[in-house]
Amino acid sequence: MTPVNAILLTLLLPGSAHCVLGKPVRGVVALLMCVGMFFAGWAILGDRLFHGVLFEPFAFLAHLARFVPFNLLPEAPNFGCTVVANLLRDMPDNPAAMNEALRLVRLPREMEHLGFFLTSASGLVTCFWAADAQTLASAPPPARQNRALVAGMSWILPGSGHYMAGQRDKAYLMGGAVILMFLIGLIVSDFVTVDRGLHNAYWIPQSLFGGGILASGLGLGALEIPDPIPQRYSLGCTLTAVAGLMNLVVMIDAYTVVDTAARKEATP
């Protein structure tokens, strides 16, 4: 199997590429994690999940989006699950019933912050499993740590991947930079910026810092936005989103650090 096919197969059905590549236990764990988190979140959210679509597609893409919710981010990498959820969605043809269905999508649900975290996490965890399948398929030199695991650990706690890879002072510095940026964003906006129900576009980059959206989404997401809104509300949204994007760099660097070390050790 080629590395690209391993990625595509994992996105379609998490764990399937691992089974084909002779790692059935890892495949089952991947399947349970990705599918389990998605459907646990979906059980809380129902059709409210589709409040998270990034944009309404143009007319010529609307038919495609009816079956394939490519605009539902960051869940879209968990392709198989999002397609199933989309096909099971209540989409009546009757305009009056459709209006009622759309009203229900806009209605906040109890525990929806947990639901949004779980579905988002399923999309991102699928990406880590896809990276793992790609690594298995390309058969690189054996590394001391699992490459995808260090990236995944960095997603939860920035810098922890570097710590596992042995670069401890770099771990404190890079991880600290991401966490401090996220905290500044929260503080300047009175702690109300991480809320997918209110501003989904910011949630997509924010979700690249898993520990951040877990802690602030569950702990602070339900806070009422003060009236008038905090003076630096938009700045807070921007800084927390930038912190997520910074963590994307940290995750990729953690993967690269482990991979580079393995290739150096393998070179005679």
Place this chain on the structure above:
Amino acid sequence: MRLVIYAVAMFLIMVVYTGQHYDNAGDILRDSVRKTGKFLAWTGILVLVMELCFWLFID
């Protein structure tokens, strides 16, 4: 206050950016301080040019 947040945010972004190119914290800090200073200087120049354009063509 806004300028302080801008400078701090720029420094933190530079820490992560330069962190990809070094293996130890000392080198990362030195390079990120240098790059932050450079970026702030360019920001100042950009703001001055925009103010000048405003003064020449709009005001």
